[in-house]
Amino acid sequence: MKLLLTGFEPFGQESVNPSWEAVKAIPDMVEGVEVVKVRLPVTFKGAAVMLEQAVNEFRPDVVLCVGQGSGRSEVNIERVAINMADSKKPDNDGYQPEEMPVRAEAPDAYFSNLPVKRLVEALHEAGVPAVVSNSAGAYVCNSVFYTALHLVHNKYPDMRAGFVHIPYLPCQVVEKSKQPSMATETVVLALETILHTLATVNHV
Numbered sequence: 185m186k187l188l189l190t191g192f193e194p195f196g197q198e199s200v201n202p203s204w205e206a207v208k209a210i211p212d213m214v215e216g217v218e219v220v221k222v223r224l225p226v227t228f229k230g231a232a233v234m235l236e237q238a239v240n241e242f243r244p245d246v247v248l249c250v251g252q253g254s255g256r257s258e259v260n261i262e263r264v265a266i267n268m269a270d271s272k273k274p275d276n277d278g279y280q281p282e283e284m285p286v287r288a289e290a291p292d293a294y295f296s297n298l299p300v301k302r303l304v305e306a307l308h309e310a311g312v313p314a315v316v317s318n319s320a321g322a323y324v325c326n327s328v329f330y331t332a333l334h335l336v337h338n339k340y341p342d343m344r345a346g347f348v349h350i351p352y353l354p355c356q357v358v359e360k361s362k363q364p365s366m367a368t369e370t371v372v373l374a375l376e377t378i379l380h381t382l383a384t385v386n387h388v
Protein backbone atom coordinates (compact mmCIF):
# COMPACT_ATOMS: atom_id res chain seq x y z
CA MET A 185 0.00 0.00 0.00
CA LYS A 186 1.14 3.51 -0.78
CA LEU A 187 0.01 6.37 1.47
CA LEU A 188 0.21 10.10 0.81
CA LEU A 189 0.28 11.75 4.22
CA THR A 190 -0.01 15.52 4.41
CA GLY A 191 0.38 18.11 7.17
CA PHE A 192 0.26 21.91 7.08
CA GLU A 193 2.60 24.82 7.69
CA PRO A 194 1.70 27.14 10.62
CA PHE A 195 -0.98 29.79 10.19
CA GLY A 196 -2.59 32.64 12.10
CA GLN A 197 -0.68 33.56 15.26
CA GLU A 198 0.97 30.15 15.55
CA SER A 199 4.64 29.38 14.93
CA VAL A 200 4.09 25.62 14.71
CA ASN A 201 1.43 23.36 13.21
CA PRO A 202 0.83 20.13 15.16
CA SER A 203 -0.15 18.34 11.96
CA TRP A 204 3.29 18.67 10.37
CA GLU A 205 5.04 17.90 13.67
CA ALA A 206 3.24 14.54 13.78
CA VAL A 207 3.36 13.78 10.05
CA LYS A 208 7.11 14.35 9.80
CA ALA A 209 7.67 11.91 12.71
CA ILE A 210 6.08 9.02 10.79
CA PRO A 211 8.68 6.71 9.19
CA ASP A 212 8.84 6.41 5.39
CA MET A 213 7.90 2.74 5.68
CA VAL A 214 5.44 1.43 8.29
CA GLU A 215 4.49 -2.24 8.28
CA GLY A 216 4.99 -2.55 4.53
CA VAL A 217 3.15 0.73 3.84
CA GLU A 218 5.18 3.22 1.82
CA VAL A 219 4.54 6.68 3.24
CA VAL A 220 5.09 9.84 1.21
CA LYS A 221 4.88 13.01 3.31
CA VAL A 222 4.03 16.47 1.99
CA ARG A 223 3.78 19.77 3.88
CA LEU A 224 1.00 21.88 2.43
CA PRO A 225 0.73 25.68 2.57
CA VAL A 226 -2.24 27.16 4.43
CA THR A 227 -3.55 28.80 1.25
CA PHE A 228 -6.79 27.93 -0.49
CA LYS A 229 -5.21 27.93 -3.94
CA GLY A 230 -1.71 26.61 -3.22
CA ALA A 231 -2.74 23.71 -0.99
CA ALA A 232 -5.21 22.27 -3.50
CA VAL A 233 -2.69 22.56 -6.35
CA MET A 234 0.09 20.94 -4.32
CA LEU A 235 -2.17 18.12 -3.16
CA GLU A 236 -3.33 17.38 -6.69
CA GLN A 237 0.26 17.41 -7.99
CA ALA A 238 1.35 15.01 -5.25
CA VAL A 239 -1.54 12.63 -6.02
CA ASN A 240 -0.80 12.72 -9.76
CA GLU A 241 2.88 12.09 -9.12
CA PHE A 242 2.76 9.40 -6.42
CA ARG A 243 -0.55 7.68 -7.27
CA PRO A 244 -1.25 6.70 -3.66
CA ASP A 245 -3.76 4.05 -2.61
CA VAL A 246 -4.74 6.28 0.30
CA VAL A 247 -4.52 10.04 0.88
CA LEU A 248 -4.67 11.04 4.52
CA CYS A 249 -4.57 14.75 5.23
CA VAL A 250 -3.99 16.06 8.74
CA GLY A 251 -4.68 19.57 10.04
CA GLN A 252 -4.78 21.57 13.24
CA GLY A 253 -8.29 21.68 14.64
CA SER A 254 -8.09 24.65 17.00
CA GLY A 255 -10.23 24.00 20.08
CA ARG A 256 -10.77 20.32 19.37
CA SER A 257 -9.98 18.00 22.25
CA GLU A 258 -9.85 14.63 20.48
CA VAL A 259 -8.52 13.28 17.22
CA ASN A 260 -11.37 14.09 14.83
CA ILE A 261 -11.94 11.72 11.92
CA GLU A 262 -13.78 13.88 9.41
CA ARG A 263 -16.79 12.38 7.65
CA VAL A 264 -17.73 15.03 5.08
CA ALA A 265 -16.10 17.69 2.90
CA ILE A 266 -18.31 20.54 1.67
CA ASN A 267 -18.03 22.55 -1.56
CA MET A 268 -17.71 25.79 0.36
CA ALA A 269 -14.83 28.16 1.05
CA ASP A 270 -15.96 30.70 3.61
CA SER A 271 -13.34 32.16 5.86
CA LYS A 272 -13.35 34.43 8.91
CA LYS A 273 -9.63 35.05 8.52
CA PRO A 274 -7.28 35.43 5.57
CA ASP A 275 -5.15 32.46 4.55
CA ASN A 276 -1.34 32.71 4.40
CA ASP A 277 -1.68 34.44 0.98
CA GLY A 278 -4.01 37.05 2.47
CA TYR A 279 -6.93 35.55 0.53
CA GLN A 280 -10.26 35.40 2.35
CA PRO A 281 -13.05 33.78 0.33
CA GLU A 282 -16.69 34.31 1.23
CA GLU A 283 -19.18 31.66 0.23
CA MET A 284 -17.14 30.49 -2.75
CA PRO A 285 -17.25 26.95 -4.13
CA VAL A 286 -14.08 24.91 -3.70
CA ARG A 287 -14.76 23.55 -7.21
CA ALA A 288 -17.18 25.13 -9.66
CA GLU A 289 -20.00 22.93 -10.89
CA ALA A 290 -19.16 20.13 -8.51
CA PRO A 291 -21.31 18.37 -5.89
CA ASP A 292 -22.23 20.14 -2.65
CA ALA A 293 -20.40 17.59 -0.56
CA TYR A 294 -18.47 14.34 -0.59
CA PHE A 295 -18.27 11.74 2.16
CA SER A 296 -14.90 10.34 3.17
CA ASN A 297 -14.46 6.87 1.73
CA LEU A 298 -12.42 5.77 4.73
CA PRO A 299 -14.13 3.60 7.36
CA VAL A 300 -14.52 6.53 9.79
CA LYS A 301 -16.25 4.61 12.60
CA ARG A 302 -13.86 1.70 12.36
CA LEU A 303 -10.96 4.15 12.65
CA VAL A 304 -12.43 5.72 15.79
CA GLU A 305 -12.86 2.26 17.32
CA ALA A 306 -9.25 1.41 16.50
CA LEU A 307 -8.08 4.66 18.09
CA HIS A 308 -10.06 3.94 21.24
CA GLU A 309 -8.54 0.46 21.40
CA ALA A 310 -5.11 2.12 21.17
CA GLY A 311 -6.05 4.48 24.03
CA VAL A 312 -6.37 7.63 21.93
CA PRO A 313 -9.33 10.02 22.45
CA ALA A 314 -11.11 10.20 19.11
CA VAL A 315 -14.49 10.99 17.56
CA VAL A 316 -16.14 11.10 14.15
CA SER A 317 -16.59 14.76 13.17
CA ASN A 318 -19.36 15.93 10.87
CA SER A 319 -17.71 19.20 9.93
CA ALA A 320 -14.21 19.98 8.74
CA GLY A 321 -15.14 23.70 8.68
CA ALA A 322 -14.97 25.89 5.57
CA TYR A 323 -11.33 26.97 5.72
CA VAL A 324 -8.27 25.48 3.99
CA CYS A 325 -8.53 22.00 5.58
CA ASN A 326 -12.03 21.47 4.21
CA SER A 327 -10.86 22.66 0.77
CA VAL A 328 -7.99 20.18 0.75
CA PHE A 329 -10.29 17.37 1.92
CA TYR A 330 -12.84 18.29 -0.78
CA THR A 331 -10.07 18.38 -3.41
CA ALA A 332 -8.88 14.89 -2.43
CA LEU A 333 -12.40 13.46 -2.68
CA HIS A 334 -13.03 15.32 -5.94
CA LEU A 335 -10.00 13.47 -7.34
CA VAL A 336 -11.48 10.17 -6.12
CA HIS A 337 -14.79 10.91 -7.82
CA ASN A 338 -13.35 12.22 -11.08
CA LYS A 339 -9.99 10.60 -11.64
CA TYR A 340 -8.93 7.90 -9.19
CA PRO A 341 -11.99 5.84 -8.19
CA ASP A 342 -9.90 3.23 -6.36
CA MET A 343 -8.16 5.80 -4.17
CA ARG A 344 -9.29 6.27 -0.58
CA ALA A 345 -9.16 9.73 0.99
CA GLY A 346 -9.75 11.11 4.43
CA PHE A 347 -9.03 13.99 6.74
CA VAL A 348 -8.02 14.10 10.39
CA HIS A 349 -8.20 17.22 12.56
CA ILE A 350 -5.98 17.14 15.64
CA PRO A 351 -5.81 19.35 18.75
CA TYR A 352 -3.22 22.04 19.46
CA LEU A 353 0.13 20.99 20.87
CA PRO A 354 0.60 21.63 24.61
CA CYS A 355 3.18 24.36 23.79
CA GLN A 356 0.52 26.23 21.78
CA VAL A 357 -1.92 26.51 24.69
CA VAL A 358 0.47 27.62 27.42
CA GLU A 359 -1.24 31.02 27.41
CA LYS A 360 -4.63 29.93 26.05
CA SER A 361 -6.81 29.26 29.05
CA LYS A 362 -9.03 26.16 28.83
CA GLN A 363 -7.89 25.20 25.32
CA PRO A 364 -7.39 21.45 24.84
CA SER A 365 -4.13 20.02 23.52
CA MET A 366 -2.52 16.70 22.65
CA ALA A 367 1.15 15.69 22.69
CA THR A 368 2.81 14.84 19.38
CA GLU A 369 3.59 11.31 20.59
CA THR A 370 -0.15 10.65 21.04
CA VAL A 371 -0.93 12.04 17.58
CA VAL A 372 1.86 9.89 16.11
CA LEU A 373 0.32 6.84 17.82
CA ALA A 374 -3.04 7.88 16.33
CA LEU A 375 -1.62 8.18 12.81
CA GLU A 376 0.19 4.85 13.08
CA THR A 377 -3.01 3.22 14.33
CA ILE A 378 -4.98 4.67 11.42
CA LEU A 379 -2.32 3.48 9.00
CA HIS A 380 -2.29 -0.01 10.49
CA THR A 381 -6.09 -0.19 10.35
CA LEU A 382 -6.25 0.96 6.72
CA ALA A 383 -3.54 -1.50 5.73
CA THR A 384 -5.25 -4.45 7.43
CA VAL A 385 -8.98 -3.70 7.06
CA ASN A 386 -9.90 -3.79 3.41
CA HIS A 387 -13.42 -2.53 2.86
CA VAL A 388 -15.80 -1.57 5.61
Ligand code: PCA
Binds near residue numbers: 253324
Ligand atom coordinates in the same frame (compact mmCIF):
# COMPACT_ATOMS: atom_id res chain seq x y z
N1 PCA B 1 -5.96 23.84 10.01
C1 PCA B 1 -6.77 24.75 9.22
C2 PCA B 1 -5.99 24.93 7.94
C3 PCA B 1 -4.62 24.41 8.21
C4 PCA B 1 -4.71 23.68 9.47
O1 PCA B 1 -3.81 23.01 10.00
C5 PCA B 1 -8.22 24.31 9.03
O2 PCA B 1 -8.77 23.64 9.91
O3 PCA B 1 -8.82 24.63 8.01
